[in-house]
Amino acid sequence: MPAATVPAPAPLLLTPGPLSTSPGVREAMLHDWGSWDSDFKQLTVDMRAAVVGIAGSAERHTCVPVQGSGTFAVEAAVGTLLPRDGKLLVLVNGWYGTRMAQLTRQMGRACDTYEVEETEPHDPKELARRLATDPAITHVGAIPVETSTGILNPVDDLAATVAQAGRRLIVDGMSSFGIVPNGLDTLPAQAVIASSNKCLQGPPGMGFMVASTADLEAAADRSPSLSLDLADQWRHMERTGQWRFTPPTHVVAGFCQALREYRAEGGQEARLARYRENCRILCEGMDELGFRRLLPDDRQAPVIVTFHTPSDGCYSFSAFYTALKRRGFIIYPGKTTRRDTFRIGCIGHLFADDMHRLLAAVAESVDELGVRTRTP
Ligand SMILES: *Cc1c(COP(=O)(O)O)cnc(C)c1O
Numbered sequence: 354m355p356a357a358t359v360p361a362p363a364p365l366l367l368t369p370g371p372l373s374t375s376p377g378v379r380e381a382m383l384h385d386w387g388s389w390d391s392d393f394k395q396l397t398v399d400m401r402a403a404v405v406g407i408a409g410s411a412e413r414h415t416c417v418p419v420q421g422s423g424t425f426a427v428e429a430a431v432g433t434l435l436p437r438d439g440k441l442l443v444l445v446n447g448w449y450g451t452r453m454a455q456l457t458r459q460m461g462r463a464c465d466t467y468e469v470e471e472t473e474p475h476d477p478k479e480l481a482r483r484l485a486t487d488p489a490i491t492h493v494g495a496i497p498v499e500t501s502t503g504i505l506n507p508v509d510d511l512a513a514t515v516a517q518a519g520r521r522l523i524v525d526g527m528s529s530f531g532i533v534p535n536g537l538d539t540l541p542a543q544a545v546i547a548s549s550n551k552c553l554q555g556p557p558g559m560g561f562m563v564a565s566t567a568d569l570e571a572a573a574d575r576s577p578s579l580s581l582d583l584a585d586q587w588r589h590m591e592r593t594g595q596w597r598f599t600p601p602t603h604v605v606a607g608f609c610q611a612l613r614e615y616r617a618e619g620g621q622e623a624r625l626a627r628y629r630e631n632c633r634i635l636c637e638g639m640d641e642l643g644f645r646r647l648l649p650d651d652r653q654a655p656v657i658v659t660f661h662t663p664s665d666g667c668y669s670f671s672a673f674y675t676a677l678k679r680r681g682f683i684i685y686p687g688k689t690t691r692r693d694t695f696r697i698g699c700i701g702h703l704f705a706d707d708m709h710r711l712l713a714a715v716a717e718s719v720d721e722l723g724v725r726t727r728t729p
Contacts, residue, residue, distance in 0.1 A: 364678055365707055368685045369500045369528065369657050370423075370550045371557040372701030374607065378555060381610035386602040393602060394594040396609050401561075401590075403612040407621070408526075408536020408545055409563045417569070417587045418561040420580075420601055423527045423548035426560025428456045429581035430546045431494070433572050434523060434564070435462050439491035441523070442467060442483065444475045444511065447501035448688050453494045453525060460577045463489065471502050471689060472648060477510040484518040492521045492543070497535045498528040498654040501688040502647055503696070505654035508535055516541035527551055527560075528656050528700075531615065532625040537563055544568070552624065552656070552700055553615055555608035558601040628655040631699035631708050638712035639697075642719065643727035647694060656700050657685070661729035662693035668724045670695055676718035682711050692729070 366373045386393040397418070404416040419429045431453070435441055440463035443454040450466070457464040467483055469475055484490055493515045497508045508524065515522045521543040529535055530547030537545060544564040549555035562583055569587045576582035580598060589597045618624055632655035636646060639660060647659035662668065670686055673695070677684055687694030699708065719727065 364681045364683045366683050367698045375702045378607045378611045382603040382607045388600050396605050400609050413565050414537055414563055415566050416561050416563050417583045418559050423560045426546050427525055429583050430562040431457050432460055432576040432578055433583040435492055440489045441492045442490045443494040447471050447499035474506055477514045481514050494523045496525045497533050498656050500528045502659050503654050503657040504652050512540045549608040553611055555611035556604050558604035634708040635699050645728050657696050657698040659694045659696050663724055663727040665724045665726040667722050672722055680714035682714055
């Protein structure tokens with residue numbers, strides 16, 4: 354193989370993940386770790402404790418990491434927590450809810466969905482009605498930030514409804530963990546699932562579940578999968594300090610550094626404030642340039658913003674994407690079902706200056722392409 358050439362400065366990722374990481378996080382990955390070695394075991398211990406510190410209580414809860422992307426962790430959590438004769442009701446208003454239902458059905462577990470428009474939140478009263486009429490439902494799956502549109506789903510009332518009905522709540526907190534306070538310390542939920550590479554700004558490659566040790570003990574031998582059995586991963590980790598199978602060592606090291614930077618920045622409130630400011634600059638700037646957003650302000654999570662595709666014949670996503678990439682920014686296609694859209698993220702190692710530079714690049718790009726009409 355020829356020697357690798359030094360790549361040009363990486364473009365900034367304005368996406369739902371993987372995200373732009375800090376230089377410190379990237380540097381923490383320049384070291385090889387032995388999975389059996391005590392230094393790496395300590396990294397795993399520190400990482401798990403830091404995650405529980407964000408969204409649980411050290412006495413009752415634990416963090417079980419798992420190799421893979423966020424979906425692996427959702428699949429692992431559902432397979433581990435949902436009894437074989439249990440039934441999951443998923444609150445769907447976007448792609449990730451649909452996926453949670455799909456992975457549940459694919460593992461042979463009973464599953465139903467309560468689906469609403471992708472720009473609408475779920476109604477706690479309707480949820481209560483569905484739980485009352487279907488006693489087979491044991492669990493409810495909810496997604497506080499549905500990343501396919503960027504909608505903020507208020508889960509507090511829904512969580513209270515689930516608890517009142519005596520069912521358990523599983524939260525896919527992938528795009529909210531670390532910025533929206535919806536951990537087990539604030540919500541009556543059984544488990545919260547997230548990954549290393551969203552609002553905690555680590556590298557991609559692992560997910561985790563925060564749940565109570567009591568529930569993990571009760572979940573032994575329930576998972577339909579060997580590698581995704583989180584009760585077994587937890588037991589093994591507690592006993593040996595090791596992951597059951599080859600751990601993503603560099604990801605763990607990078608993630609530990611990301612968790613240190615999260616604390617240094619000021620934790621949940623400070624990170625949320627920075628993302629809110631990024632989001633505000635993005636929304637106002639794009640409004641000024643004539644683009645239209647999918648969601649009203651009060652439903653917009655400061656995570657990723659969906660814009661309608663301009664009706665101008667000069668616009669195509671791929672040309673717009675390429676023009677922005679040449680200027681150092683990577684954006685994302687839309688994931689809406691009925692409307693043509695694109696998305697721009699505001700999470701990751703991104704700051705107000707980056708958002709202003711992005712807006713200048715958007716203005717230049719639409720001028721270059723000759724896109725005059727930016728409304729749908
Ligand atoms: C990113 C994300 C996931 C996981 O997606 P992966 O591509 O598997 O990492 C799951 N749910 C939500 C809400 C997400 O934002």
